[in-house]
Amino acid sequence: MSNPPFGFGFGMPDPDKRPGNDASGSGGGQGGDPFQQLGQMLSQLGQMLSQAGSSSGPVNYDLAKQIALQRLASESGDSAGAERSMGFTAPSGELEQGDNAVRDAAHLAELWLDEATILPAGATQTVAWSAKDWVEKTLPTWQRLCDPVAQQVSSAWTEALPEEAKQAAGPLLSMLGQMGGMAFGSQLGNALAELGSEVLTSADIGLPLGPETTSALLPANIEKFTDGLERPASEVLVFLAAREAAHQRLFAHVPWLRQRLLATVEEFAKGITVDVSGLEQLAGQIDPTNPQSIEQAMSSGLFEPQTTPEQKAALTRLETLLALVEGWVDVVVADAVGNRLPGADALRETLRRRRATGGPAEQTFATLVGLELRPRRMRAASALWKLVGDRHGTETRDHLWSHPDLMPTTDDLDEPMDFADRLGGTVIGADVDPIAELEKTQRAESESGADSESSAASESSEAEGGSNGDAEGASGSESGDDADGGSDSAGGSASNDDR
Template sequence: MSNPPFGFGPPDPDKRRDDESPGSGGEQQPGSGADAFNQLGQMLSQLGQMLSQAGSSSGPVNYDLAKQIAMQRLSSSSKLGFTLDDKPADTAVRDAAHLAELWLDAATILPAGASTTVAWTSRDWVEKTLPTWQRLCDPVAKQVSGAWMQALPDEAKQAAGPLLSMVGQMGGMAFGSQLGNALAELASEVLTSTDVGLPLGPAATSALLPANIEKFTEGLERPASEVLVFLAAREAAHQRLFAHVPWLRQRLLATVEEFAHGITVDTSALEQLAGQVDPSNPASIEQAMSSGLLEPQTTPEQQAALNRLETLLALVEGWVDVVVAEAVGDRLPGADALRETLRRRRATGGPAEQTFATLVGLELRPRRMRAASALWKLVGDQHGTEQRDRLWSHPDLMPTADDLDDPMEFAERLGRSGETGEGMDPMAELERTQRAEEASSGDEDPGTEGDGRGDDQR
């Protein structure tokens, strides 16, 4: 939680400022009231142009502006990338994915989840994943905007009048600008559509970004074909999970929404903020907004939601890590090195983690991902691939945060009479989870089905 959630980040340091430029009317006397009004008029005119150029948006985030900014920053990233063994990039990607799927068939009971395999540019990634980002960002931005408006005293709301709608539109532009810059940075480095650990792209579509993979391969001292097949296997494993575990996609996205609903703003901070603003100095408004006074405090309910999301993402990544390692086996000589490289890439706070932390205030802890990988490996070794993968059939059968801390106990529990193979009792697991919830925290809404309650509260 070292990064504030979406909408609370500092302004872009590279943003140009025009409000300090002198007025165009040379006949105005320096420091005169007319000069001040001219500057105000210019500022309002620029604001109007900016609002009209940014596109229309009725929601809490101006996604037209976000896409516009991201595409502009990625204007030179329109090529697919390398050719491999004299094959175009898109052909090489499809061939690598076909080979990876064949290998995965022997490593998991989950069938292929992608009916289409494509090669994307960075700009393709922005366009194809933006609908999912909208679902992730809207709840957070809406709650942030609503919290600010609700925290305003009634007198201030009445005094502001029609300006409130402009404030809302400006807030949507601010969020859109933040999202656009974040997506551009992320799009220039992600390797596949599931690099963030979330199902961002269209369903049943496996996508790799050859140009980014080409940059990633530099310095690895591994053949490009080997890296491509390894990454294609990871993408295909993700797609199998998201396609054949029907509750997983909804659970991941719903937990982000649950976090957003708990966002509040301290009204006393608004009073302090008002004291820092000088209406005659536009720069003071920007400085006050970026001072951190309005950063929300994380509530226990929000922390519980973030813990559940972190655990579930770790379980997804850990399962993919183990399944891909078993699938490629000795077929790729550099598989172990590539596996560790990707783990370190995540551990050092790569673009995926940083962007996700900016958007929802969550940082993935690599320790959880490694622990999840160790748990899935242990379960597979002791109980077999079928039993390991059957755990995904119901959310209440999934390992919890406590199980990641003690994988041996979890594996032993699966091996007890009546809890293995076809005899596994989902109701017993559900009752166990409910007892743990009641013992730790009874103040969460029990009416939301499939939200992973109790995963990290036991």
């Protein structure tokens, strides 16, 4: 992978560093004053140590939040501009105007979506977030995503120590854990700052990061995004509001979806394994008198995790599910706004490329949890949902979300026509119980198999009776009936096992 996964990058950028201020050596370049670099590192370390007792988990999330907010403020260019962009001192009229624009766009988008999908509105409120709001509101979900991999990496360092070293270290092992939590917190904070400065909505990267039933748009980031387009800002805002509202409809009314997405990411993270044999080689590259050697050694790739077959399977499931979500949103939003917004097709293609090629947001996520969060099959999924909707109607298309077993698979993305043909003319209604239908099919198959076995056994007993006489034939017939009963029992058992 192009970026080291979460916890594998050692660098701790200066939270107070401002863009374009690299001449002082704060960027850690080779040409900077080594004494000044050492002073900055010690200053950062002191700040981190002051936060050591604030978190006992594998990641110091208090430190992550602090670093993220400091970076977002510093990158605004000036303190007054930073405060306005963070929502601290903006005039109440200005904030109210932004909230009203977001709410109006969301209201219009919801009305149009009602005609394009049977899923009702999923958000009970639509809000305008600053980058600061995004960091604070999404941090609980990031904690759930990052804890498994951070725990794996932390334990790998401890397990790599010889047993005598562990005994000698004693309480120092606890300090090592705190230092690891602070290092992870520092990396997470910088990553969240980067993400917070570019995401457009709460569901921009395809995961339900924000609170449930809350649609959120980031007007400041949307304004920057619009600068590169030749479309009116109001048009872009409505289009993005429709995408956010469509995501929220899925997350609110497909009960299994939110849990399945997050659980698959967790499953991938928990499968991370580290080749601790590389630690000895890693230690040999570190010069204690040269702080830069530490960062160079950590970024050398010796400590990168190994991808397991289980992780590959989890990644395939995640990519398919993300593609199905993004493909459905793409089709539904196109149906809802296509004839109403003149630039809808151009905006649709722009967002498709932004999600499929993987922008800075996806690259940062790869750094955080070790995988690339890109719906690589989004166009194929979009084509499949369009085909199903055209051939069988919106109701059938949207009711496929009622149970994960009804959803298209990775193979179906390769052969969408076959999937549409299998649906036939059956309309999947809201009152259909997918489990009951599955069991009904299995019972029918079991009964059909049992009837075939019974018929074959009966023919066999009749043939035996003809050759051995009437008395023997009668006895053979009774025996054949017993055999049929055994076959039925065995068939039922096999059916239960399959089920």
